[in-house]
Amino acid sequence: MAALNSALFIAFAACLLGGAVAVLLLRDMVRAALFLVLAALSCAALCALLGHQYLALFLVLGYACTTLAMLGLSALCFTGNGGDDTHAPAYWRPAAAVVGLIVAAEVMLLVVFGDQPAIQPASSRSIAKLSAGQLVQYWPQALLAGLVVLTGLVGAAVIAFRQDVAEMDFNAYEPNEGLVLRDVARSGADAQ
Amino acid sequence: MTLMAACLVVSSCLFALGIVGALLARSSALALMMSVQLVLLGAGLNFAAFAVGRDDPTGIVLAVLAFVVAFAQVLLFGALLFAVLRNNDSVSLRVINILRD
Numbered sequence: 001m002a003a004l005n006s007a008l009f010i011a012f013a014a015c016l017l018g019g020a021v022a023v024l025l026l027r028d029m030v031r032a033a034l035f036l037v038l039a040a041l042s043c044a045a046l047c048a049l050l051g052h053q054y055l056a057l058f059l060v061l062g063y064a065c066t067t068l069a070m071l072g073l074s075a076l077c078f079t080g081n082g083g084d085d086t087h088a089p090a091y092w093r094p095a096a097a098v099v100g101l102i103v104a105a106e107v108m109l110l111v112v113f114g115d116q117p118a119i120q121p122a123s124s125r126s127i128a129k130l131s132a133g134q135l136v137q138y139w140p141q142a143l144l145a146g147l148v149v150l151t152g153l154v155g156a157a158v159i160a161f162r163q164d165v166a167e168m169d170f171n172a173y174e175p176n177e178g179l180v181l182r183d184v185a186r187s188g189a190d191a192q
Numbered sequence: 193m194t195l196m197a198a199c200l201v202v203s204s205c206l207f208a209l210g211i212v213g214a215l216l217a218r219s220s221a222l223a224l225m226m227s228v229q230l231v232l233l234g235a236g237l238n239f240a241a242f243a244v245g246r247d248d249p250t251g252i253v254l255a256v257l258a259f260v261v262a263f264a265q266v267l268l269f270g271a272l273l274f275a276v277l278r279n280n281d282s283v284s285l286r287v288i289n290i291l292r293d
Contacts, residue, residue, distance in 0.1 A: 023226050
């Protein structure tokens, strides 16, 4: 069993670092995002190997929800009023690969949960041995995490539906000649 | 090498790769976002490894916090980039520089 754990650890660590290097080297950002999700799922597998199945499940579910939110946002932006949807279909295949990866990871984690001896169980460590009373001491962190998630969701919704952000024409400003406060101050001084 | 030490090595490599990517991503905002994701993944894995090594559940709580920050960052940054991409051809950092001094 130890040899199996070591082999699994080496395989997932190689996937994690290889995915990270691919994220940095690939020019195509959609494929880079695919490798980022692969790295995240490898990270979840390493967490499961460490005995933190719940953390791994949280990571996979979080990435699943985030990917679905990104797909929804992209559909909203590319097929909205005046949006350019000519290049959107080219992204569907990598996006489908991302969703397939996440579903495969969820199935793998479910299999792990159903068949505990396959991976070293949480044993007496960590969350498994905590009672409900001990978990209460972490309520500030839980509150902070909830606030961060809420801020992210509300912020993403507000940014997605605000028209003034979408209508900003960044191409109108040349580099270093845009809304630079130094230039505004200089023009004010010249006017005086 | 114990499992914890190996995890610390892997997470440190991941963190360093993310930092290098963030420093090198001078043009693409998406590359910058994904590099920060790598940094947060490395930090979360580091917390999980220390939770095992020290037998302390605080590490798991901190790892959850790091992952939550990563998800919120993806949501906010992604929404901003999609909003910019609607009426602009590019999300290059050389174009989105009107807040730069």
